[in-house]
Amino acid sequence: MSPDAVVTGLGVVSAVGQGKQAFFDALLDGRQAFGVLRRPGRQLPAGDGETVAPPFIGAEIADLQLCATMPRKGLRTVSLAGRAALAALHEAWHEARLDQVRPERIGLIIGGSNVQQRELVLAQAALAGEPWFIAPAYGHTFLDSDVCGLCTEAFNIRGFAYTLGAASASGQVAVLQAVEAVRAGQADACIALGALTDLSYWELQALSSMGAMGSARFAGEPAMACRPFDRDRDGFIFGEACGAVVVERVERGAAFERAGVQPYARCLGGAVNVDGNRHPNPSLAGECLSIRRALRRAALTAAQIDYVNPHASGSRIGDETELLALRESGLAHAWLNTTKSLTGHGLAAAGAVEVVATLLQMRSGRLHPCRNLDRPLEAGWNFVGTAAQACDVEHALTVSIGFGGVNSALCWQRL
Incomplete structure (x- = not known):
C-alpha cells in the first residue's frame, strides 16, 4: 500500500493579493484587479505613422514584496518570474517548516516553460544594435532552469529540482508529479510551484490573433472582460500569479507528526x-x-x-x-x-x-x-x-x- 501524500504548506502571489490571507480575503470578497497592462514590453510598440492598436488588458501585481529576511544577494538581476517564485515559496516553506526536513530529502518541481519572455524581449531590444554587449549571465538566465537554480540556492534544496511544461496545466501537473515523487520515496517533501508566466506583447498579440485571449471588446471596462462560463465570454484574460504547494509523505493511516504543521x-x-x-x-x-x-x-x-x-x-x-x-x-x-x-x-x-x-x-x-x-x-x-x-x-x-x-x-x- 503506497504512502499518503498530504499538503502541508501553501504560498501565493497574485494581482488580487500577495500571501494566503490577502489572496483568500480577496477571493471571498469577489475583488479583481483587471486593467490596461502597464509593464514595459506588454503593449505593441507604435510605429511611425501607424495606428496604435487597442491596449491589452489583464491583471498585474501592483507591488511584489519579498520577505525582509530573504537574502538580498543577486536580487537586482532576478526576473519578475523569479521574484514571484521566491515570494510564494518563502510562504509555503515556512508554513510547512521545511527547515526541519533534511535538504537532500526535499525536491522542487516548477511548472512552466518559457516563463520569462518579456524580460528577454526587453534585454534584446535594449541591445538590438550591439548584441556583443549582452551580459554574460544572459547565457544561463534565459533558461527555465534559472528559476529552479534561484529557488534551490535561496532555500538550500539539495534533493532534485526540475521544470516541466504542460502549457496552462503546468502548475497542476507539477503538483501531481510532486505527489508521485513523495509516494515513490524520491523525497520526503516536494514543492510544486506554478511559475509566473511573464508575457511580452509578442505572446499577447499571438494569443489574441488566434482567438484564445479575450478581445478588445471590454477595453473600456476591463473588469467586465473575464467571463468564464458566461455566454458573453470571448477568451481568457491574463493575470500575473504564482502558487506554491508543499506535498509531504506520510504513512497510510498515520497522523502527520511534525510539530506546528497542520496539513490541509x-x-x-x-x-x-x-x-x-x-x-x-x-x-x-x-x-x-x-x-x-x-x-x-x-x-x-x-x-x-x-x-x-x-x-x-x-x-x-x-x-x-x-x-x-x-x-x-x-x-x-x-x-x-x-x-x-x-x-x-x-x-x-x-x-x-x-x-x-x-x-x-x-x-x-x-x-x-x-x-x-x-x-x-x-x-x-x-x-x-x-x-x-x-x-x-x-x-x-x-x-x-x-x-x-x-x-x-x-x-x-x-x-
Missing part, C-alpha cells in the same frame, strides 16, 4: 493524459478520461465530490467542452466557481494557484463567488453566485487543461 488535505489520486494533438483545441474525450481516471485512482465516485474547481478560462469552445465533460463524468451536482474570473488566467501558474484556492476553501468551509457570470452557458449547474457562501467540502476535484491536448485532474480529501 490529502491528495487521493490524480491523472494526466494527452490527446495526441499539437493544437489548442480541447477534447471532450480527453477531459472525461482524466477526470474518470482521477476518480478511479482516488477510489471515489463522482457522487462523493462536493466541489469542483474547474479550468474555466473563458474560452469560447473550451468552457462549453469542460461543462459537457463534467456533466458526462457525473459531476453536475457539485458546486462550481470560477477562480480565473477574479485572478485572471495565470497560464503556467493557474493550476497551482487554483489548488491553493481550493484547499483554502476546503479548510474554511466557504466558497468564493463568481464574477461576470450574468448569463451562464447552461442552466441547472450549482454555480456560486455573486457572494461567498458556506459549503462543507469533504472531497474536491481540481481540473486544469493546457494547449497541446493536456488534460489533468486531482482529487482532494479535507483533513
